[in-house]
Amino acid sequence: MKSSRVQRLKKAEKLTADGWSEKNGMKDFEPSEIIVEAGSEGSPLYRNLRKAFPDVPFTVVNQTDAHGPAPFASQDPFGDGKTRLVLTRHKGDFLKKCPGSDGQLCCNYFVVNFASNCPMDCSYCYLQEYLGQNPALKVFSNVGDLIEETDRLLSRHRRFLFRIGTGEITDSLALDPYIGFSSEVVPFFAEQPNALLELKTKSDRIEGLLGLDSKERVVVSWSMNPQKVIDADEPLTASFEERLTAARHCQEAGYKLGFHFDPIVEYPGWEVDYREMVERIFAAVDHRRIAWLSMGVLRNTLGLKRIMRERFPSTRVLSGEQVLCADGKMRYFQPLRVSMYRKMLGWIREASPTVFVYLCMESKEVWRQVFGFAPTCEKELGNRLVAYE
Numbered sequence: 464m465k466s467s468r469v470q471r472l473k474k475a476e477k478l479t480a481d482g483w484s485e486k487n488g489m490k491d492f493e494p495s496e497i498i499v500e501a502g503s504e505g506s507p508l509y510r511n512l513r514k515a516f517p518d519v520p521f522t523v524v525n526q527t528d529a530h531g532p533a534p535f536a537s538q539d540p541f542g543d544g545k546t547r548l549v550l551t552r553h554k555g556d557f558l559k560k561c562p563g564s565d566g567q568l569c570c571n572y573f574v575v576n577f578a579s580n581c582p583m584d585c586s587y588c589y590l591q592e593y594l595g596q597n598p599a600l601k602v603f604s605n606v607g608d609l610i611e612e613t614d615r616l617l618s619r620h621r622r623f624l625f626r627i628g629t630g631e632i633t634d635s636l637a638l639d640p641y642i643g644f645s646s647e648v649v650p651f652f653a654e655q656p657n658a659l660l661e662l663k664t665k666s667d668r669i670e671g672l673l674g675l676d677s678k679e680r681v682v683v684s685w686s687m688n689p690q691k692v693i694d695a696d697e698p699l700t701a702s703f704e705e706r707l708t709a710a711r712h713c714q715e716a717g718y719k720l721g722f723h724f725d726p727i728v729e730y731p732g733w734e735v736d737y738r739e740m741v742e743r744i745f746a747a748v749d750h751r752r753i754a755w756l757s758m759g760v761l762r763n764t765l766g767l768k769r770i771m772r773e774r775f776p777s778t779r780v781l782s783g784e785q786v787l788c789a790d791g792k793m794r795y796f797q798p799l800r801v802s803m804y805r806k807m808l809g810w811i812r813e814a815s816p817t818v819f820v821y822l823c824m825e826s827k828e829v830w831r832q833v834f835g836f837a838p839t840c841e842k843e844l845g846n847r848l849v850a851y852e
């Protein structure tokens with residue numbers, strides 16, 4: 464039977480009340496149905512899904528169109544799209560340059576999309592607008608093509624060090640225990656002399672990573688927020704403690720770590736919560752194993768705000784004043800952003816004077832005010848990032 468988003472959120476609340484080990488709603492992710500495009504049955508991901516979900520109905524269809532199966536006739540097609548999983552071949556290129564944002568400094572990052580949409584449901588998630596017409600939760604079965612394409616790119620440019628991430632239009636790890644994607648790609652990246660793979664997540668589903676030898680070519684990174692923000696605006700994600708424990712386990716298993724303080728949300732008393740968050744992270748992990756930290760304040764568009772009001776009417780993240788920036792995104796007023804970044808940077812520097820920190824989707828002007836310098840171009844920022852590897 465199809466479980467609606469509301470049912471899933473209720474389930475997550477119930478689990479939260481039950482205790483630490485079951486706190487993460489993602490531990491109970493179970494799609495109502497799995498739709499398989501004919502031809503995907505030979506994929507290791509299909510076999511893994513079969514094993515993970517023996518009681519879920521699988522329907523093989525001859526062709527899924529670009530938008531996946533017909534959307535649910537529901538008041539919340541985006542939320543309900545997350546409850547049905549589609550396994551299909553990816554047509555076209557897997558790899559692309561991170562689109563960044565007009566006029567903002569970009570960190571020269573490549574993204575590889577192995578899936579689309581995410582089983583978690585953050586109130587501010589830009590996918591609600593970006594995938595609004597295409598909300599099906601999709602996983603791409605042709606991982607072999609993804610690896611071949613990446614191999615071709617890396618082999619052609621051996622003198623360039625690539626940073627490649629998988630968390631642009633999905634969470635890198637939330638589905639991993641069910642599809643086993645990491646066990647397909649980590650061994651490949653472990654052998655690449657000129658690439659770092661970043662797996663970015665708000666889950667704690669690292670079990671598939673722990674037995675693999677990444678040979679220091681894989682960075683596992685967490686988007687971090689104080690528990691107050693997680694409780695209010697990041698439904699179905701892992702708690703702060705769970706993310707931190709997972710990070711520690713990954714560090715022990717030989718992975719490099721990353722942390723993204725993004726989105727930083729301003730509210731009365733935010734300084735106390737964010738300072739404590741930074742201190743707890745640095746007390747728990749070895750700062751010398753952190754490849755990079757990023758900071759970015761909450762940003763959205765007018766369209767996303769409209770969707771958030773409908774889907775999350777009680778969210779408080781819409782209450783702060785925001786201004787329209789040159790790239791069409793709304794952010795806090797620049798002096799407030801600069802002040803927030805400086806405070807965050809100060810707390811980070813108290814814990815680690817050397818860890819590499821960068822800003823996500825901010826202008827050179829903001830960079831200068833926060834760090835006293837701005838990279839001259841995207842290439843320089845990319846080089847600074849990989850210089851830390």
Ligand code: SF4
Pocket residue numbers: 580581582583584585587588589590632633634665700
């Ligand atoms: S974890 Fe990331 S991709 Fe998933 S809902 Fe939250 S913001 Fe969106």
